[in-house]
Amino acid sequence: MTSAPGSVTIVGASLAGLNAAEALRREGFDGPVTLIGAESHPPYDRPPLSKQVLAGDWDPDRAALTDSEELASDGIEARLGVRAAGLDVATRELTLDTGETVAFDGLVIATGARCRTLGGTEGLDGVHVLRSLDDCLALRADFDATPQRVVVVGAGFIGAEVAATARGRGLEVTLVEALPTPLGRVLGDEMGQVCADVHRDHGVDLRTGVGVDGISGDGRVQQVRLSDGSVVDADVVVVGIGVIPNTEWLEGSGLEIDNGVVCDPTCLAAAGVVAAGDVARWPNELFGETMRVEHWDNAAQQGSHAARRLLDESVGPFTPVPWFWSDQYDRKIQLAGRVRPDDEVRVVNGSVDERRFAAIYGRAGRITGVLGFNRPRHVMRYRALIEQRATYEEALSANF
Amino acid sequence: MRIVVDFDLCESNAVCMQIAPDIFEVRDDDFLYILNETPGEADRARVQECVQRCPKQAISIAED
Numbered sequence: 412m413t414s415a416p417g418s419v420t421i422v423g424a425s426l427a428g429l430n431a432a433e434a435l436r437r438e439g440f441d442g443p444v445t446l447i448g449a450e451s452h453p454p455y456d457r458p459p460l461s462k463q464v465l466a467g468d469w470d471p472d473r474a475a476l477t478d479s480e481e482l483a484s485d486g487i488e489a490r491l492g493v494r495a496a497g498l499d500v501a502t503r504e505l506t507l508d509t510g511e512t513v514a515f516d517g518l519v520i521a522t523g524a525r526c527r528t529l530g531g532t533e534g535l536d537g538v539h540v541l542r543s544l545d546d547c548l549a550l551r552a553d554f555d556a557t558p559q560r561v562v563v564v565g566a567g568f569i570g571a572e573v574a575a576t577a578r579g580r581g582l583e584v585t586l587v588e589a590l591p592t593p594l595g596r597v598l599g600d601e602m603g604q605v606c607a608d609v610h611r612d613h614g615v616d617l618r619t620g621v622g623v624d625g626i627s628g629d630g631r632v633q634q635v636r637l638s639d640g641s642v643v644d645a646d647v648v649v650v651g652i653g654v655i656p657n658t659e660w661l662e663g664s665g666l667e668i669d670n671g672v673v674c675d676p677t678c679l680a681a682a683g684v685v686a687a688g689d690v691a692r693w694p695n696e697l698f699g700e701t702m703r704v705e706h707w708d709n710a711a712q713q714g715s716h717a718a719r720r721l722l723d724e725s726v727g728p729f730t731p732v733p734w735f736w737s738d739q740y741d742r743k744i745q746l747a748g749r750v751r752p753d754d755e756v757r758v759v760n761g762s763v764d765e766r767r768f769a770a771i772y773g774r775a776g777r778i779t780g781v782l783g784f785n786r787p788r789h790v791m792r793y794r795a796l797i798e799q800r801a802t803y804e805e806a807l808s809a810n811f
Numbered sequence: 812m813r814i815v816v817d818f819d820l821c822e823s824n825a826v827c828m829q830i831a832p833d834i835f836e837v838r839d840d841d842f843l844y845i846l847n848e849t850p851g852e853a854d855r856a857r858v859q860e861c862v863q864r865c866p867k868q869a870i871s872i873a874e875d
């Protein structure tokens with residue numbers, strides 16, 4: 412396709428999809444825009460689901476990103492509670508779970524990701540994952556009702572936040588992590604240990620280097636068996652062991668699927684088809700690496716970028732420095748860049764003991780990332796250096 | 812153009828500061844400070860980018 416589409420269909424009505432729709436209008440696109448979303452809620456924000464909403468501090472309404480009036484006034488037709496079941500790029504048709512076939516011109520794929528689950532827990536009450544508002548409200552109801560003892564499986568960002576929020580509600584928390592340190596595979600063990608200490612300081616029973624062998628109960632969960640032979644009593648279990656991109660509906664579509672929808676550097680997956688957010692995998696030329704990023708900022712930026720690319724083929728590659736924040740207890744943790752656990756890491760500001768510091772990561776002479784504990788200003792400054800491809804030496808001698 | 816930040820929403824994550832460090836600054840006390848509440852028209856595009864990219868939708872522009 413060489414010219415701009417006459418109409419645009421967006422599949423996935425969450426952060427990336429909504430940002431794509433809004434970007435189309437901002438760019439002056441005045442053709443029909445249809446937003447198709449499997450959830451019945453208008454687009455809402457997920458970060459509060461493990462924080463303020465789960466804590467009970469926020470009404471779920473406060474997580475809304477928009478509402479039906481606003482969508483209507485932007486001329487965005489929202490079809491909510493409807494799932495795309497199939498796509499054919501050659502005939503340019505979508506099939507919906509209602510049985511309908513919808514012809515499209517331009518298409519944005521923004522179907523995000525869903526939680527991995529632990530096998531063998533189906534039908535056991537009290538076992539949760541956390542991705543959607545409905546998940547959050549179900550977990551919150553369990554936090555309100557039964558629970559004295561919560562077991563969180565997986566100490567990644569989501570698991571860590573759930574543990575922190577549960578502690579904030581005064582619940583007893585056991586956090587189980589298969590790796591030697593929480594987030595060790597991302598941050599390396601030195602910084603992973605800092606995360607471990609933060610949990611323990613807040614009264615979490617953190618078990619590292621152990622897996623889950625089984626979850627059992629009679630109708631409702633009662634016990635979690637760990638790989639070291641120990642057994643932990645549980646009223647509520649939250650499983651936070653990562654996500655899987657939602658691409659099953661694209662089987663046989665003609666698109667290349669490989670741990671996400673494979674795109675070119677500009678987010679184009681096929682002529683007139685772009686992808687954005689947690690579902691998209693693309694070569695980020697700034698890092699010379701193909702990536703799929705599961706962060707808020709990426710979904711928002713990539714949604715806009717992909718929409719602009721659909722309208723204008725001269726729009727260039729998408730080259731962000733990935734950036735993420737996580738609120739745990741009273742700490743704001745931020746990570747920018749693309750770090751590996753064996754990167755060199757050095758604290759450049761503040762104090763690890765006080766849990767207020769910035770640390771920068773480097774590999775092959777270049778700064779690869781920055782980690783901040785309550786240091787947003789430094790994270791943003793070093794993020795700019797990463798964007799400029801600064802050397803590690805330059806970054807170490809910068810004085811922010 | 813006047814910049815309005817809803818400090819109940821702002822989480823001090825400094826996205827705005829990265830876009831416009833001459834207008835927004837998050838200091839070591841973790842609070843956001845607006846360095847220039849009434850920037851000129853030349854800054855409008857950057858401020859609009861801040862409005863759009865703020866993860867908390869905490870920034871708005873008042874035309875008074």
Ligand SMILES: Cc1cc2nc3c(=O)[nH]c(=O)nc-3n(C[C@H](O)[C@H](O)[C@H](O)COP(=O)(O)OP(=O)(O)OC[C@H]3O[C@@H](n4cnc5c(N)ncnc54)[C@H](O)[C@@H]3O)c2cc1C
Nearest residue numbers: 423425426427449457458495522523524688689705706707
């Ligand atoms: C609890 C929680 C807390 C988080 N906290 C943070 C944080 O603090 N900081 C941060 O940077 N990031 C955070 N994130 C990550 C961030 O929310 C995600 O990166 C972001 O939501 C991705 O947006 P998306 O639009 O790509 O996908 P999603 O938000 O996953 O949305 C995809 C949408 O598509 C729909 N869909 C799927 N398949 C179909 C289909 N076939 N047809 C129609 N619709 C379909 C889904 O139902 C869903 O509504 C958090 C995520 C969660 C779950």
Ligand code: SF4
Nearest residue numbers: 821822824825827865
């Ligand atoms: S981007 Fe928004 S939330 Fe972040 S510091 Fe600026 S105003 Fe506050």
